[in-house]
Amino acid sequence: MADDLAVDGVTLPSRLILGTGGAANHAIAEAAIRASGTGLVTVALRRVDPNASGSILDVVERCGVRLLPNTAGCFTASQAIRTAHLAREAFGTNWVKLEVIGDERTLLPDPVELLAAAEKLVADGFTVWPYTNDDPILARRLADAGCAVVMPLGSPIGTGLGIRNPHNIALITEAATVPVILDAGVGTASDAALAMELGCSGVLVASAVTRVAEPVAMAEAMCLAVRAGRLARLAGRIPKRHHAEASTAFEGMADL
Amino acid sequence: MNVTVNGRPREIAPESTVADVVRQTSTEDRGIAVALNGEVVPRADWTTTLREADRVEVLVASQGG
Numbered sequence A: 001m002a003d004d005l006a007v008d009g010v011t012l013p014s015r016l017i018l019g020t021g022g023a024a025n026h027a028i029a030e031a032a033i034r035a036s037g038t039g040l041v042t043v044a045l046r047r048v049d050p051n052a053s054g055s056i057l058d059v060v061e062r063c064g065v066r067l068l069p070n071t072a073g074c075f076t077a078s079q080a081i082r083t084a085h086l087a088r089e090a091f092g093t094n095w096v097k098l099e100v101i102g103d104e105r106t107l108l109p110d111p112v113e114l115l116a117a118a119e120k121l122v123a124d125g126f127t128v129w130p131y132t133n134d135d136p137i138l139a140r141r142l143a144d145a146g147c148a149v150v151m152p153l154g155s156p157i158g159t160g161l162g163i164r165n166p167h168n169i170a171l172i173t174e175a176a177t178v179p180v181i182l183d184a185g186v187g188t189a190s191d192a193a194l195a196m197e198l199g200c201s202g203v204l205v206a207s208a209v210t211r212v213a214e215p216v217a218m219a220e221a222m223c224l225a226v227r228a229g230r231l232a233r234l235a236g237r238i239p240k241r242h243h244a245e246a247s248t249a250f251e252g253m254a255d256l
Numbered sequence B: 001m002n003v004t005v006n007g008r009p010r011e012i013a014p015e016s017t018v019a020d021v022v023r024q025t026s027t028e029d030r031g032i033a034v035a036l037n038g039e040v041v042p043r044a045d046w047t048t049t050l051r052e053a054d055r056v057e058v059l060v061a062s063q064g065g
Helices: A026-036 A056-063 A077-091 A111-123 A136-144 A166-175 A189-197 A215-235 B018-025
Strands: A005-007 A010-012 A016-019 A040-047 A066-069 A095-098 A127-132 A181-183 A202-205 B002-005 B008-011 B032-036 B039-041 B055-063
Touching (some): A016 A026, A066 A095, A077 B032, A077 B039, A111 A127, A127 A136, A136 A166, A189 A215, A202 A215, B002 B018, B018 B032
Parallel strands (some): A016 A040, A040 A066, A095 A127, A181 A202
Antiparallel strands (some): A005 A010, A040 B055, B032 B039, B032 B055
């Protein structure tokens, strides 16, 4: 059964998206990308580093994956919009992971600036992937504005606290008109599986893979977890009950 | 002529263009974006001549979540 995630007419080979931020070097990033089975990785736009050896673009090219540039570090709509346009110039893609954060302590999205930036970038012809709060109303507003997906957070970036409000994520997925990609907060494989069980169409992880002792092993774990969670969601879980229900029938029991 | 490139002061030859500064700043030829005084400069406009005190940002891909 074909069960692929398609965005903007592009079919992705995996429902896992990998962020490259935090990898100790390009070799580790490359090994993790390959082990994850992902078809889409995020990159940032930064000033030229005269000491850099090689480019993350070479890694992306060797792995044959698509690029999702982000606007990480932007605090205003205006800054994010200009960063998206710069990324389009640099990488020749209309896809952008839109991040507009409210402060450095939480790195939580600024919803007002985010929606304004999303509206402008959609009008400018971008395929917008907005990193958003776990707020069902804001998610709906972003989808209505023409965003290709919505990316609610499980918990703040880099915390590894998992999905703090699974109820809200379920509210978002059940009403979604576009794919929901859980972004931020995943700490380990079970968090990614839970996201998929809650009805997400995909999961983006970065730190949870790149900052562990064995990034390649965790990349594979995330790949399997996303697949497992997706299958479990499609299978449909049994209802939760207060009392036990025997799986083995009492009928036909011997009289002992 | 004095300009600022990626936040650092730099002295460049008069009549230097955006493309000249890009060549002096990066060995890469692809995956580069340029902002001049905060505005995006499409590659077709890299022939633009710089002026005294211009602020140039030369940006490339970097690892990021």
